[in-house]
Amino acid sequence: MLIAIAFGWFLSISVRMIYPSLLPYLRTAYGLSLTTAGLLLSVLWVAYGLGQLPGGLLADRVGERLLLILSSLIAAGMLTLVVVADSPVVLFVGTSLFGLGTAMYGVSRFTILKDIYPDRLGTATGVTMAAGDIGNAVMPPAAGILAATVAWQYGFSFAVPLFLLAAAGLWLFLPARSAVPSPTDSAFDPGEIVSMLRQRVVVHAAVLLVLWEAILQAFIGFYPTYLIDVEGLSASVATGLFGLFFAFGGLVKLLSGRAYDRIGVRYPLAALMSVTAVGIAAIPFASGLPSFVAITVLASGILGSETVVISDLTGRLSENSRGAKLGSLRTFYIMLGALSPVVFGGAADLGHFDEAFLGVAVLTGGVVLYVLYYIDY
Numbered sequence: 291m292l293i294a295i296a297f298g299w300f301l302s303i304s305v306r307m308i309y310p311s312l313l314p315y316l317r318t319a320y321g322l323s324l325t326t327a328g329l330l331l332s333v334l335w336v337a338y339g340l341g342q343l344p345g346g347l348l349a350d351r352v353g354e355r356l357l358l359i360l361s362s363l364i365a366a367g368m369l370t371l372v373v374v375a376d377s378p379v380v381l382f383v384g385t386s387l388f389g390l391g392t393a394m395y396g397v398s399r400f401t402i403l404k405d406i407y408p409d410r411l412g413t414a415t416g417v418t419m420a421a422g423d424i425g426n427a428v429m430p431p432a433a434g435i436l437a438a439t440v441a442w443q444y445g446f447s448f449a450v451p452l453f454l455l456a457a458a459g460l461w462l463f464l465p466a467r468s469a470v471p472s473p474t475d476s477a478f479d480p481g482e483i484v485s486m487l488r489q490r491v492v493v494h495a496a497v498l499l500v501l502w503e504a505i506l507q508a509f510i511g512f513y514p515t516y517l518i519d520v521e522g523l524s525a526s527v528a529t530g531l532f533g534l535f536f537a538f539g540g541l542v543k544l545l546s547g548r549a550y551d552r553i554g555v556r557y558p559l560a561a562l563m564s565v566t567a568v569g570i571a572a573i574p575f576a577s578g579l580p581s582f583v584a585i586t587v588l589a590s591g592i593l594g595s596e597t598v599v600i601s602d603l604t605g606r607l608s609e610n611s612r613g614a615k616l617g618s619l620r621t622f623y624i625m626l627g628a629l630s631p632v633v634f635g636g637a638a639d640l641g642h643f644d645e646a647f648l649g650v651a652v653l654t655g656g657v658v659l660y661v662l663y664y665i666d667y
Contacts, residue, residue, distance in 0.1 A: 304425025328635025339624025341393025364391030434529030503627020539593030546594030
């Protein structure tokens, strides 16, 4: 059961990360400007964010097993649509529906693990999240190699049968839900969300998560493109560096989680974002592969930031309707943060690629100041 859930998440997150790796090929195939390419990434992540709360509510109504299977099947279908798209409009439609489909995996994977492993939830969640990190490190470089050696369509299409395999595994191994709550038991109460947003720690967490998402999406959305178009690195090297970013990010998540358990939010988060700011700020001044390896390692610090903030936030939410509350917050910060790629792409289109990265670095430094000034826990 755990392998089936972890493999589904491996695909759900890592195939979304293929988009930045193949962005140069999509721009060439469809004649997209950097602004339009950024809009494509924003559409993907806005759709993913939009589906978080409905996905959580549907899991309460119909059960996680059905929703996880449907998520994998929809992802396979919409990825096929992206592969055969004959116009930018079809590409955008397929991408948005792919984002919505994978969103159904987001909250459900947590709630079903709690049902299956009530006494070992932390270990089970860690295994699942680690599978996602492995996917992010492996799948984008694999897609980049296929795009460079065969065609960009193969960079997406090789994942379609894997999604079908994931759906089959979920259907075979996950337990059928014995009872589904009545609509009144799982009803969504907006009043609880409003009350939650009045809490000081929740407001701080929401601000930090919005800024984190905006910084992350701007960086991962255009880092491979920058390495190829501006620095002249090959596509295979650029996607290899992109995979290295996530490989180190997995280690950073483990270390940041332990740091949070020991000393709280403030200092681990400030340290992670400081290192990230230095890495991103160095991008316009770097030259040569060794320097970009160092930058990639430093920038991976941002991947541990969500671990710290989400761990603290989840522990503070009341057990009553925790899934709906967490789903609503995820919808909020993912959708707002997902707007950054189109802004970043617009700046790059105007010839300010380097300045755009410096702006992201300044924003990251602003997060450090926010943490040191406002966070005291």
